[in-house]
Amino acid sequence: MQNDLLGPVEELRDIDPSLLNAEIPGEQYRDVFLSLFERSGIGLAVLDSTLRVRSVNSALSAQCGMRPEEMRGRDFAEFLHPGVRQDVLRQLGRLVQGSKACLDALSVDTCFDRTAVSGELTAFPVEDDSGRVKAIMVQFTPGETAGDHHARVGPQGKLTPLSAKVLEGVAAGDPTVRLAAKLFLSRQGIEYHVGALLRQFDVPNRTALAAKAYSMGMFSMGCWPPRLRPGSIRSDPQGADRAGGGTRTEPGARRR
Template identity: 35%
Template structure:
């Protein structure tokens, strides 16, 4: 776990029952929000943003006015919506108090960045759930490595089938035979995906696809999420 996320969750141990002075957790969050350098945001129970640090606003490349009140899911790549909803549902139902999850977010100029997100449930003095606090830890990558994609659709139907085959270990010859393509046709589609996902080779292409949520985690044979297919 990234050290910042670990520190955030450690602080979350104290964002629990009201303190001796009856300071609600919301006040604790506001104190955290003022900490320099942290990409922190507060969400209500409908997953809309109610507060955000300057660093958080800058990471997602939007204005504070357009950010506050919008759905948190609008800032995420569709491929991570399902696991993120599962995590927040656990918080909402009281089955967990905090989590750390993989993140694929959409930043400035539609660039997709990956990293980690940590979240905790926020309670009032009466221990009533009032919202959530999230901390985003983006991976430190060079700007040239940033993947620029449409928020929803980045692969053709045939490209998706080829990516699934590559992830499953199929050769170019096998893919060409199964998909009724020439070997050159398969290589063309592979080359297009390598450029689109900024990957140097097929192994990196599969790794990047899983990182961005294009390939569904826990599925075998490998499956491309429908959210990414034109």
């Protein structure tokens, strides 16, 4: 059986079938492995020592929102959400370098950029005869969706449209006066909303607020000025004037 999906897998170290306690002829072992790789339903991929995707099954490519042929030959980093990219690459790099701290495998929280599917990535090194890591087998176990992730932002869950605009302005670096002019609020009104967001996200300042929102995948990637994903904002128009779950008149709001 020939499977072009896994063409590069033959570069991995061959496994002696005699080591297995199973009645599988040696010439059929590769076919069994290829079938398991593709049909297991588990997200799997093989990365080379430069962390490029050499092989990927349909389960993992679907979780990335792409076709297998679109992923092969590209840096694995391209598919990771910016909020986790640096940490995942650092951990995989340590594994490639043979860090003893990683032992035989590592597990790290991961989120894919295109789909915002998050979960646990487990990576296993594949060594050559000299003990040098020549490839990495990765397994992805999905956990929560982007909606689940956003729901834990705070007790109110998704942001009201007005709070979302304030957060976008904070992420863009708008000072209070400019943001007040954009949103037709007073300076006190902006400070009220910013203070509420700081408490909701449990962060000490505006910089940390923007960073945490980005790390949680709330912002659309590659967009400037920053824009929140639609799934992060309440859809009900009545929510625009609510903060903390109750209807109220915001302090310092301007009349048009």
